Amino acid sequence: MNEHGVQLRQFSEEILQAAWEESNAYLEEQAAADATFRRVYESFREFRSTVFPYFAGNELAYANFAFPKREL
Structure with missing residues (x-):
């Protein structure tokens, strides 16, 4: 990633909330x-x-x- 200048970013709260709602709705439909x-x-x-x-x-x-502070 570093050699190509890739920057990782967290998903926004809005995206995470939408994913949570949609996945739960799908699971309820299947159930x-x-x-x-x-x-x-x-x-x-x-x-x-x-x-x-x-x-x-x-x-x-x-x-x-651990994740933000440690190098692998």
């Missing part, structure tokens, strides 16, 4: 159309709600520390 998908999706949503607090604390804190 409404397919009982097996719905069962898996409901299980995923339950798991996600359980792990989000952990990721919001520990994983996010580590990512904010």
Whole structure:
């Protein structure tokens, strides 16, 4: 990337919000159309709600520390 002058940028809050909304809408559509998908999706949503607090604390804190400051 450096040799070609590529600059990485974060997605804006607006783009991330739109992606979140669209992906959730798509998953809800799939769940409404397919009982097996719905069962898996409901299980995923339950798991996600359980792990989000952990990721919001520990994983996010580590990512904010490690990624911008460390060289590979």
